[in-house]
Amino acid sequence: METLNASGVGNPINRVEGRLKVMGMAKYASEFPVENKVYAQGINSTIAKGEIVSVDTSEAEKLDGVLAVITYKNAEKLNSFDEEMPQLSTTTIAPVLQSPKINYYGEYVGVVIAETFEQAQYAARLVKFEYKKDPDPTIHFDESQAKAYKPSGNPDYSRGDMAAGMAEADETLDATYNTPLEHHHPMELHAIIASWENGKVTAYASQQMVENATIAISDTFQIPKKDVRVIAAYVGGGFGSKLNVERHATLAVMASKMVNRPVQVTVTRHQMFTNTGMRQHNEQRMQIGAKRDGTLTALSHETLSHTSTYQEYQEPCGMISKMLYDVPNNQIKYRLIPMNFQTPFAMRAPGEATGSFALESAMDEMAWKLKMDPVEFRIKNDTQIDLSTDRPFSSRLLKECLRIGADKFGWENRNMEPRSKQEGNWLIGYGVSAASRRAPYRETSARVILEMEKGQVHATVQMDATDIGTGSYTIIAQTAAEYLGIPVEQVTVELGDSNFPVTPGSGGSWGAASYCNGARAACENAISELKRNRNIAEDEEVAVADLLRQNKLARFEAEGTAAPSEEFKNHSVFSFGANFSEVWVDKDTGMYRIKRMVNVGSAGKIINPKTAYGQIIGGLTMGAGMVIAEQTKVEPNFGNFITRSFADYHVPVNLDMANIDVIFLPEEDKIANKMGVKGIGELGITSVAASIANAIFNATGKRMRDLPITPEKLVVAPVESGVVS
Known part of the structure; x- marks a missing residue:
């Protein structure tokens, strides 16, 4: 460019x-030159459920440089939740070390403060905890589904009559899609330098929302908000993990108050798996009904997921399925299983990234059943009214995104029949998906x-x-x-x-x-x-x-x-896009390469095409990561994460990525705001995974409904019935 x-x-x-x-x-947060600073290292539990029965801090306290060891026995008393299973938000309090109870493997059970970072790390290993371990923690998703409940945070939704819509259909689909646990992993580790002086707190903190961080800290420590100052001049990535105040920040503020010196806490890469949020595992059941001419008659999206045993969060996977297509009979349901893991929270495009994989894969499956071009199937069911709110869209260029993208990509060269395009040992497939992302202001x-x-x-x-x-x-x-x-x-x-x-x-x-x-x-x-x-x-x-x-x-x-204006409030405001992918799959080994990607977006006026392009490239890379490798695996006996570093939690690198074309449609949505600008960063990840999975089906005739799609899964997966193999 x-x-x-x-x-x-x-x-x-x-x-x-x-x-x-x-x-x-x-x-960045850990780089400010604060005088008289000391260092703290959090200590993590080694059981998934139970309670602490004894703590021995004596060996750590004898070390040179150690200033204090804090556990639930001597911790500052903090504000506590006034209800059972409160919803997690960006202003939620973050109490820590308040009881001997253990809720998940890796929960903070103590913190060591020392003159140097190395002293704090070494001393943390010397603190001894004895636990009364609960023999039956809830750590198995499939075995715990009977515990699922209807969450308060995302109410179920319906319009029309789902059963009647399915009965009216000429073709129906009932399929389940799975997206795994994922972790955010920005380059900058979560960090804070906290200073408590004369009842006032100053925090250099890696936080995405400064105002909300001051609220959370003041409410946690029950001090006036005016006495909290948060500084986050530069943040080295967040992807949602730095939206709220996590417990390491509370540890730093508490430690500073207790030792009367500024305290730095930098979360380790291992602790970023257990202590800074994650994306939930979502099991999504899709039911779709359609007429032979491609008219949708019904669409249901049911999500089964999990939260912690002490706080509620539900990723809104059904958000897109309520509004993206013109379907009269629609149903969205959520159910949550309380499990002995940390509370999950928003990860880039929460709901849209995961929900679009299920929706856009299911739309591709239905197009195949109807023997209809998947681009035309989506265009046929386009709507200029958000049926979930009965409001017109402020602007919606989804059809244009699909048509322009198809032309740029060379969609006319796609064969409808899977496994029919081949070069040597490679099976070649084309996939498409529509994308949308709410554009708040x-x-x-x-x-x-x-x-x-x-x-x-x-x-x-x-x-x-x-x-x-x-x-x-x-x-x-x-x-x-x-x-x-x-x-x-x-x-x-x-x-x-x-x-x-x-x-x-x-x-x-x-x-x-x-x-x-x-x-x-x-x-x-x-x-x-x-x-x-x-x-x-x-x-x-x-x-x-x-x-x-x-x-x-x-x-x-x-x-x-x-x-926002009144006109904004009377419209449904979204950004829209389309993803096209070309994938080559080795027919013997299941190894595959993403060869080309075309992304078309309509996101209002683009203030800086260069930075916007970077946001789309980042989103496409994360979307590809969902398909290629990203997943957090749970150890089935103890409830800790097997994947706990970049050696085993894999993310895409340059060689994994395709040749990418990014197209921004000219648009100024003056209903959205006076400048006509809309959000674009999270649009880039939405439905990318589905476009790749759909391309894999077009290449192989194998329908992959569980992410990530590994070569092993591809090799053993059967060719779908009706596909000429």
Whole structure:
């Protein structure tokens, strides 16, 4: 992609913070130079269920440099949950070390504080725990389904009459799809440097949502929110794992209070499997009915999953199945099994990434049953009304995404009959999937400071938004440059400090729309106030430098807040897309390669095509990872994770990936927000897995319903009935 040096919205400029990052000058949570800092190391339980009966800290406490060992016996008393099985959210309290009870393997049971990181790590190994082990922990998903209950967090949904819709159909499908446990694993380990001084907390923390982190910390320690400051200037990836405050952060704040010094906690890679969230294992049953002409008559999506034994979270896998297609009879159900694992939480495109694998695989299966082109089958059932809310979409270019993608991909070269395209020992298949992702827009405030230096205006934009590698600094700078009419080089963006104006933080694909409109509002307010002070008409074009001169000001500050309009609230606002994949499968070994991928997206106005392209590439890579290798395996006897490092938890590398084309459709959705911007990051992962699985079926005639799709599974899988082998 050609990189332009121009300023403003719509140009693929380089990241404004890129030089800082490659020079190692961008400070992440564990890199701030805090004086008198000490280190803490969390200790993990070695049973899945039971309680601590004794603790011996004496050997650890004798070591040079050890300042304290904290367990449930001497821990600070924290706020506790006032209900059984509360729902996990981004502001939920995070109490730790409050009782001898053990809920899962790897739960924190203690923490050692020492002068050096190495001393803390070594001393942690010397603390001895004796447990009364419960002989029957709930760690087997298949054997525990009788314990499933209806969760409160995601209510069941229905419209029409599902049974009547299935009876009306000429063809029906009833199939179950499985997506495994997965872990987020951003490059930056979860980390915090916490300081408790005079009843006030300062935390340099790797958090996606600064405001919500201050709420969670203040509520956990029962101190005023104004006495908590969270700083997250740069976040080295999150994918949802850093949305909420996890227990390591509580350990750091607690330890700082007890030893009266700043405390750093950096979670190990092993602990990121047990202590920082995960994606649930989801078993999804799909039932679809359709007429011979391809008209859908019924669609049911039932998800069986699991949560912890002390907190509730349900990944909303049926979200897409409620709204993506024009189907009169629809049913969405959720059931949860309480299990002795940590509480799962949102992982990139929660619900959409996993739910789209089931839905779009099932749509492909139904198209095959109908002997109908899967692109045309989806287009036939397109709708401009969100039937789950009875609201029109603010914009919906799904048909255009499918048609343009098919043309770019060369879909006309696809053979309908599986196993009919071959080159040497390779079976070649083409797959398609439709994608959608809700495009939220949330109230966001920003501050802009204008300063005149040597005849030039320099602007500083401040907000508590975070940049988790997505390009927030850059697109906010471009927005300010656009609305102030100055070069982007004259804009500085300061993010990730709870002392700055409040934003919703990073998550849910609302960042770009929310942050940029917040910056826009602040810039517009600055110009309006400067004009009003000099009785200049609002519509008169005057350079911001001239406005400062006419006001005889060298510095001017303004704030602004952007929020959804009534029109936004009366529409269903989504981004849409289509994925096309070409896969080659060795017919003897089951080894396969993803040769080509084409992604087409309609996500409103693209502020920076370069950073947006990077987001789509990242999403496609994670989607491919779902198919190729990603899974967390549970040890069946003890309930710990067998996969606990990058040596055994595999993610895609460059050689796994395909030649990729990314297409953004020109679109400005002014119902979504004044700038016409929608979220794009999570759209990139949605339904990618289904497009690859569908391509594998087209290549082999083998329908793969359980992720990941390994060569071993492919070799033993039967060819579907009706496929000429």
